[in-house]
Amino acid sequence: MNGRVLAVILLVALLVVVFALMRRGWRARQRRQADVPAPQRTGELGEPLAGAAGMYVVTTSAGDWLDRVAVHGLGVRTDADLTVHPGGVLIARRGADDVVIPTADLESVTTTSGMAGKFVERDGLLVLTWRLGPRRVDTGFRVRHAGEQAALIAALLTLPGVRRRETPGGVPEAEPAPGTGPTEPPDSTDTSESRGPTA
Template identity: 55%
Template sequence: MEYLGWIALTLGIIVGIVALMALGWRNRLRRQADVPAPPDAPADPGPVLYEAEGQYVATTTAADWLDRIAVHGLGLRGNAVTAVHPDGVVITRTGARTVFIPRADLVSVQLASGMTGKFVEKEGLVVITWRLGPGRVDTGFRTRHPASKAQLVAAVAALVPAEPTPRTPPKPEGREQL
């Protein structure tokens, strides 16, 4: 009989913790209601330039890898395939909405050791920074095969639009520069 009291107390604490977690997630969804949905992947994004299997980690606010984006299913971790196409990057997730990152919205790609609850060896995650509406976000992906990381980074980096270079004024004709 004495054990039943302790079991009931333990179950009550567990239920309370789960309820508080659900409340926190619901509040995060409410706070992020203004975050736009990623665009739908085009029917034909072009030929596959590179493809890697792995795990979609999450999408977070850029440079704040603890601020997971919960809306539109972007905060749900799961198995995925990331494919690089001429039009952008398509992350096809198992049991969740496909994430499409248009080429024009790509900002950068880098390797990192972790983000929002997923920490791995040094440079174990591929992190793609891109524009989503008016803000920037980071999307993390862990390749299934370590050798795929460098190839995925190179393929995405090849799509990142170059920053416009400042134009230098033309040299006056007929005059030598000293």
């Protein structure tokens, strides 16, 4: 067996070990989050106020954009359409279950440059903070055409109880739950990603 073949075998073995550890970590995270309820999949939302195609990025614990929610498919990045309705927000995902966020559960909307391994340009991600059962979570969405993001935000701010939360410089800003101390935002390096033409 020559050195090149041995190197390939060792590399393959290393990759198998790495993926096995990643899978084990993901399953452990799912077990820890067994108490997280599944989001609504459908609901009476009314006519859409605004909508955009793009990508469902991730749902994380509110204020901690590295703490990915792994259960109910909420940690899976997919192409999706996001529409805002009087009754709430519908994220229609391709290859995964839809997510409905009722207006009563929505708290705020903001923009940022990245969360949970997805990093783009300043303010390139739309982030919704909402209540999923007893938990507060953040859901990230990236619109395909940059000009549609402002229309989504404007529509969201017409919903009762929803406010705009600023994140200076597009950097993730922790927003602790009532009664808890502030959380430092995760340190991350921004990498740019191209986006389609503005609509």
